[in-house]
Amino acid sequence: MKVAASLILCLASLALADDFKLINGKEYKNVTVSRIEPDGIVLRTKSGIAKVYFVELPKDVQEHFHNNAANAAGHSASKAAFQNQQAELASLPPIEETKDKITEEIWQFRLKTRRLYNASKFDELEALASQIRSERGRFGNGSWKIVQFYESLGCRSDEPEGMWQLHARIHENWDTAKPRSITAHVAHADFLTQYAWRARGSGFANTVTKEGWRLFSERLAKAKELLDKSADFEPKCPVWWRVRMTVARGQGWSWDDYEKLFQDAKTFEPAFWGYDVAKATYLLPRWHGQPGEWEYALTLEDNRPNGLGLETYARVVYALNGYYKNIFRETHASWPQAREGFELIRQRYPDSLELLSGYCRLACLAEDRVVARKLFDQLGGRMIANIWGDQKDFQNYRNWAYSR
Known part of the structure; x- marks a missing residue:
């Protein structure tokens, strides 16, 4: 003693x-x-x-x-x-800051799409969205092309108010030109949710101004109106449900209503892991959940027919990791399940340096030295800055992984 x-x-x-x-x-x-x-x-x-x-x-x-x-x-x-x-x-190989070729491919796609949007070339935007939606296309990291399409249209949070108003006019013109377009309505609703959060801010509820709450509520209501109006449009779009889930989180829908929306979405597209990220975010304690709820809810999706298995688990843990200093210490997230999910991801998307790097960093946070060392071997000194921070952090983690 x-x-x-x-x-x-x-x-x-x-x-x-x-x-x-x-x-x-x-x-x-x-x-x-x-x-x-x-x-x-x-x-x-x-x-x-x-x-x-x-x-x-x-x-x-x-x-x-x-x-x-x-x-x-x-x-x-x-x-x-x-x-x-x-x-x-x-x-060990020298550390070299590296870009992921798949990420670069995505940025080129987004740049092309954004140019069409900036020029209000609505026919070409419609044709592009129709093609990638029908193909259910994904990039080499598992990111859905239709998601990247809509994300390319966004307005940066640091843009002046005049730029946001310009975006609003582009979307209004798109709706007018294509009144029965699912793409136009989803894009406009998605913009309005972003515009709503701009008014609210990213802080906790007690930091939001009275005017911020008013604009937040008003813009979310307009987004919901657009989604309601386009609910029977054809073809269906998987991002319609994802945007609606964001509206539901902001409007504080009941759990029963939110869960029904989630189940409808997964019935439409079981492999769309963005729904699971949205649901887990809704269940964060800072929003509408209690500690342990998002982790438990995530385990219920492991065996969904036509789903992704534990890949979904790993995707959600990876996405929510940014809310925590160490997601495995601060939550009930399971490293063994996340690890198994990442092994599936690596089999399905072996060329993604971003996913390899993210997997390696999570292995370090979980203090799984065996896995971390194996993954550092595969990285060979290649470092992606937005995952590791800087070379010092990368080196500290790598040194730990190679210690005995």
Whole structure:
């Protein structure tokens, strides 16, 4: 018990240290000890995970962990492991910021679509949407082409109000030119949901102004009106349901009504994983759910006929990860299920560097060193900045993965 007590005191003092230095002078601030291993300790830092070997620690810190030179076997093992790691790290490929060719292909598609939209070439927009919708086309990362079509029409949040009003006029002209077009109505409704959120802001409810609430409600109501009007249009569009789910979240629909909408959507297109992301977002505690609800609801979709299996689970965890510092520590999300889902994704979309990188980063957050190391081997030093942050973060995670 004395050993355990001293170890707890050591961990507490280390976790609160503002200035923790190795014998080589390297400094860690505000670290916490995640795990003690036979040859060292695993630290959590703001930039990720780091493995520190006992031989890197000052003697007094080593002694707190009951590792010292007198313990010849332990000390020798730590020294050998540290030396092996340093040699292995030195042989790793250099880190190089890289672009994903599939992401670049998507951006080119979006640029082409946006040019048609900016020029109000409604006939060509209609023809393009009709083609990709009928083909149920997806890019090499599993992203639906019809989703990318609509997303290419969006207005950036930092655009001035005059630009948003210009977009509103383009959509009104499109509706007038194509009064029975499902594409025009879905695009306009999608724009209005974005315009509604611009008025509301992205903060919690207590940060929204009275005028913000008024415009939010007004614009969502207009979006719903467009969706109601186009409900019987042919052909059907999978994004119609996705936009309606966004309206439902903003308007605070009851769970029964929302679930019916979700089930109708999945009946229409079981493989459209955007519905599952929308439902999980609705069930976030910051919106209409309670802790654990989105995680439980997600498990109910694993065996849906004609669905994607655990790919859907992985897609949702990947999408919602941005709401948390570590989704596996802060929620009931299952790493084994997410891992199995990502293995399916890798089989189906083997050329996506973005998905490989995202899978690797989640493996690091889950502290699955075996999987993370395998994926870093496949990355070979290629780093996508919007996933890893910067080269320092990438290097810290990679160093941890290759520690023993």
